[in-house]
Amino acid sequence: FPTANDGRGFSLARRLRELGYQSILRAQGHCVVDHYRHAIQCGFDQIAISPELAKRMPESYWKKQVNIPMPSYQEKLQPGSLISRS
8 A cells, every 4th residue: 555545455355355465455554443344354364563653553442453343335325324415
């Protein structure tokens, strides 16, 4: 990930998994804790971050992300959701 707002890696990971790739996929570069859940959902197994980023976002931050409910885009559009227009 060259920058935090470059999501091509997520698309590539998802596509590789759809095509049957079963080896370890590691996201490397500028990945931030807010992207962790999405990276796992897209098929990444590991996240590699710089020592500088690890100082700002320690492992405990990343572990907390696993327990935060994250509805899919489709679930967010279901009637009764906060952003649903129905």
